Amino acid sequence: MSAAARAQTWARLAAAGLVQGEPPPTRLQSPWYVRVMQGGSGWLGALFLLSFVGGLFSLLFRSPEATLVLGVAACGAAVLAFRRWPDSDFAGQLAFAVSLAGQAMIAYGLWKLLGERLGVVAAAMGLVLAGLFALAPSTLHRIWSAWSAACCAWLVLFDAELAPLAPGLFAAGLAWLWLSDGALARFGGRAQAAGWGLALAVAQLAVVAAMLWELRRLVGVAGVPAPYEAVHWVGVGLSAVVLVALAGWLIAREGRAALSGTGLVALAGVAVVALLGVKAPGLAPAMVLLLVGFAAGSRELAGLGVLALLATLSHYYYALHVTLLEKSLLMAVAGGVLLLAWLALRRLWPGGGEVDRA
Amino acid sequence: MSARRDILDWAEQGRIAPHDLPRALRVGGAHPTAADWRHFVEQLLLWLGTALVAAAVVFFVAYNWDALGRFAKLGLVEALVVAALGVVAWVGLDRAAGKAALLAAAVLVGALFALVGQIYQTGADTFELFAAWGLAILPWALVGRSAPLWVLWLAIANLAVTLYYTTFGVLFGLLLGPERLLWVLFGFNTLALVAWEAVGSRADAGLAARWAPRLLAAVSGTLVTVLAIFDVVSWRGASGGGIVAWAGWLGVGYLVYREWRRDLFVLAVGVSSAIAVIVTFVGRHLVGHEAGGFLIVALVVIGLSAVGTKWLRAVAAEDDR
Numbered sequence: 001m002s003a004a005a006r007a008q009t010w011a012r013l014a015a016a017g018l019v020q021g022e023p024p025p026t027r028l029q030s031p032w033y034v035r036v037m038q039g040g041s042g043w044l045g046a047l048f049l050l051s052f053v054g055g056l057f058s059l060l061f062r063s064p065e066a067t068l069v070l071g072v073a074a075c076g077a078a079v080l081a082f083r084r085w086p087d088s089d090f091a092g093q094l095a096f097a098v099s100l101a102g103q104a105m106i107a108y109g110l111w112k113l114l115g116e117r118l119g120v121v122a123a124a125m126g127l128v129l130a131g132l133f134a135l136a137p138s139t140l141h142r143i144w145s146a147w148s149a150a151c152c153a154w155l156v157l158f159d160a161e162l163a164p165l166a167p168g169l170f171a172a173g174l175a176w177l178w179l180s181d182g183a184l185a186r187f188g189g190r191a192q193a194a195g196w197g198l199a200l201a202v203a204q205l206a207v208v209a210a211m212l213w214e215l216r217r218l219v220g221v222a223g224v225p226a227p228y229e230a231v232h233w234v235g236v237g238l239s240a241v242v243l244v245a246l247a248g249w250l251i252a253r254e255g256r257a258a259l260s261g262t263g264l265v266a267l268a269g270v271a272v273v274a275l276l277g278v279k280a281p282g283l284a285p286a287m288v289l290l291l292v293g294f295a296a297g298s299r300e301l302a303g304l305g306v307l308a309l310l311a312t313l314s315h316y317y318y319a320l321h322v323t324l325l326e327k328s329l330l331m332a333v334a335g336g337v338l339l340l341a342w343l344a345l346r347r348l349w350p351g352g353g354e355v356d357r358a
Numbered sequence: 359m360s361a362r363r364d365i366l367d368w369a370e371q372g373r374i375a376p377h378d379l380p381r382a383l384r385v386g387g388a389h390p391t392a393a394d395w396r397h398f399v400e401q402l403l404l405w406l407g408t409a410l411v412a413a414a415v416v417f418f419v420a421y422n423w424d425a426l427g428r429f430a431k432l433g434l435v436e437a438l439v440v441a442a443l444g445v446v447a448w449v450g451l452d453r454a455a456g457k458a459a460l461l462a463a464a465v466l467v468g469a470l471f472a473l474v475g476q477i478y479q480t481g482a483d484t485f486e487l488f489a490a491w492g493l494a495i496l497p498w499a500l501v502g503r504s505a506p507l508w509v510l511w512l513a514i515a516n517l518a519v520t521l522y523y524t525t526f527g528v529l530f531g532l533l534l535g536p537e538r539l540l541w542v543l544f545g546f547n548t549l550a551l552v553a554w555e556a557v558g559s560r561a562d563a564g565l566a567a568r569w570a571p572r573l574l575a576a577v578s579g580t581l582v583t584v585l586a587i588f589d590v591v592s593w594r595g596a597s598g599g600g601i602v603a604w605a606g607w608l609g610v611g612y613l614v615y616r617e618w619r620r621d622l623f624v625l626a627v628g629v630s631s632a633i634a635v636i637v638t639f640v641g642r643h644l645v646g647h648e649a650g651g652f653l654i655v656a657l658v659v660i661g662l663s664a665v666g667t668k669w670l671r672a673v674a675a676e677d678d679r
Contacts, residue, residue, distance in 0.1 A: 010368075034622075
């Protein structure tokens with residue numbers, strides 16, 4: 001955002017009595033691609049650090065307790081560095097890499113100490129990550145912690161045979177974190193970091209969840225057990241409900257009654273995608289990402305939603321639970337209805353200037 | 359759209375009371391307006407609908423349905439191509455509907471070629487299908503002035519080249535190794551990037567959006583980075599030209615995207631590339647001897663990324679003033 005645009009925003013807020021005085025000096029924030037570069041480098045650095053520690057203290061890794069203690073010490077040192085030098089790029093990168101290496105050691109220690117039970121270890125690791133999220137005041141580290149914690153939550157659900165519920169639950173959480181006034185007012189920047197972590201998890205699950213469903217069907221010699229199949233349908237339905245509810249909520253927020261012409265067209269379009277999502281799991285959560293991104297004014301999140309949609313559609317080609325002919329018919333009907341909705345929208349709301357107030 | 363980021367930053371600095379934050383986001387223009395929503399919904403319905411219909415045809419062709427005769431299948435796909443072109447002729451190429459229809463027609467031509475190969479068993483190699491498809495839609499890409507259509511064309515061309523080298527690589531593995539393919543792809547994508555920057559800078563070209571040249575720069579940068587890494591690790595007698603090309607790419611990229619057309623994304627690609635090649639070099643000479651080597655490499659990675667981040671932030675600050 002340019003300095004002029006920023007000054008204009010400040011002036012608007014001042015006129016509404018929301019801020020006072022001169023605008024604060026600009027704090028430069030890293031764009032997403034610089035954060036990706038930092039994250040990738042942090043990962044690489046952590047791998048080499050782990051190799052160093054492993055080479056130096058190879059005996060230590062034979063004791064889960066010692067590995068756990070070393071991991072906790074590494075994470076503690078990282079938190080201290082984040083707090084002591086919040087503006088230093090080098091300290092921040094070093095702390096990030098040390099924290100990642102520490103987390104790997106903690107995960108290994110917990111895995112051995114808690115009897116290699118996936119659900120229990122994932123739950124314990126999720127708690128560790130939640131603690132790191134709260135203690136380390138670094139946006140990149142918080143996004144990483146939130147994403148990792150979401151992955152742990154998914155593993156807990158996976159272990160309990162409830163994994164299909166994850167996309168819908170996470171999509172609902174994502175919408176709440178990004179759009180709820182309460183979440184923003186209470187948690188501010190932390191809600192943003194958690195929202196990004198959850199967004200990455202939703203984008204990932206949009207494809208991974210569908211793949212796992214396929215895998216589950218393939219490996220099940222006697223078919224998929226009935227309870228798991230039921231959970232799958234509940235999960236798919238949950239994602240669809242979240243998508244339609246979000247669309248309805250957004251229409252209401254924008255001041256258009258859901259039953260007005262324009263509201264109905266928008267809602268119908270979303271309902272079609274939600275219905276298609278029943279046969280193409282992942283489509284509804286990807287669409288939630290796109291809608292939330294646009295509604296929150298985040299081009300990056302909307303872009304992630306578009307990528308997730310494209311990835312889901314590409315993966316759908318390989319899904320084996322429906323034949324290519326059925327998929328083709330489903331997509332042709334859904335696409336045709338969306339194009340009809342587009343035509344209807346142009347007729348119902350010509351010019352684009354009209355706003356139906358509820 | 360980035361008003362949201364500033365408002366949240368001000369709230370974090372304590373300049374906006376937490377309970378005022380939601381209202382500040384509304385007043386500060388962080389939420390889309392009614393006109394923005396209208397545009398978004400319209401674009402979403404149009405592009406998603408078009409993508410689903412085009413994908414449906416591709417899926418249908420791939421199913422190879424026996425119950426439908428060859429002429430019915432060919433007629434169906436051809437009719438859809440004609441219908442899409444009819445929409446283009448009707449609404450024109452300046453409107454989103456025209457661009458979407460032309461993109462759909464371009465995808466459908468690929469499905470048509472696949473169908474012809476499927477029905478008549480032409481014996482053509484896969485790369486020939488992609489090459490023919492790319493040639494057939496090239497005139498549309500030229501007149502379409504549409505970034506998505508050009509990106510589709512470039513993806514098809516990349517696939518055709520890759521499949522060509524994969525096919526002949528099997529026959530003459532020693533003559534056409536992966537390094538040769540990487541060189542060809544690097545040259546092709548870099549030329550495409552240069553052409554895009556030259557033409558896209560014209561305001562009337564309809565190709566002004568930055569996402570496409572950024573994508574090309576990322577592809578070109580990744581390819582030359584891999585070539586440089588091949589040289590660093592002396593992979594299967596690499597030619598040695600990779601390092602030279604990589605250094606040239608970084609130098610020219612710096613001049614172009616730092617001085618001529620400021621683009622932080624491409625500069626970040628350059629920084630990432632430099633980190634990858636330097637770390638490979640350091641790692642090759644230090645890792646494997648003793649544990650301390652790993653520590654040095656870790657510190658090099660962390661140090662380089664910290665310096666890179668600092669520099670990128672400084673460049674961003676110049677833009678911000």
